[in-house]
Amino acid sequence: MTVKKLSKYKWKKLSVESLKNGLNLHLDSILLFWNKSYSTAFHISVLALEEIAKSNWITHYYMTSITNTGFPDVEFEQKWLKLLYSHTAKQKAYVNSYSFDVSPKFLDFVNSGQLETKKQDSVYVGLKKSKRLIETTGRISLPKKIKEKDAIQIISLNNEVLTAQCKRNIKYESYYGFYENYEILNTETLDLLNDEWDYKSGLKTMKWDTLRHKK
16 A cells, blocks of 8 residues: 555644544543542543644644645654554653643653553553563552542643633734634633633643733
8 A cells, every 4th residue: 555645634634623622522521520530530631631732743743844844754754643643652742842831740750651551540440560561469450549639630731721722822813833723722712611620730830821811
């Protein structure tokens, strides 16, 4: 089979639909939280984090390609596209690519793969793996170990990131990347995010808090 470069239409479609899905997952995680399903809410919130990261990552790849030296060759593109299937790669992109002040402790937690491990523990019963072996004498991991505070942390971080992006769009009336994404992160979405969630993650500094949104 001959492999071709991804079309510009599909680059845009991937970014826009990933953002829509990330926003939907985020709102779903909030519903699960209010229903006290904390472990599942945590799991869904990390998935939302990954989809938001994927959308922004794709947008950055596309924009730098069209504004610099053009799209890389098929071989490079294939290697890059495979990163979109890596949960840890998307999680790292989320905390490393934003211009937000993420706490060093959380940054290390994500970059060391601990967030992905915790995500898996939030939905599966199992035993810990060590050097490709299963620790048969260790404790059994249970999803119920994920507590309310764990869900609050990641849901809040997603809400802060999405809120900041909405405020940026509103303040500057401009966008980076695909206009469809700009239309998603608008005044209506900002109102929804503010209405649905009022916790803070404690993981980052909001750079756009000085912008007062007027309804």
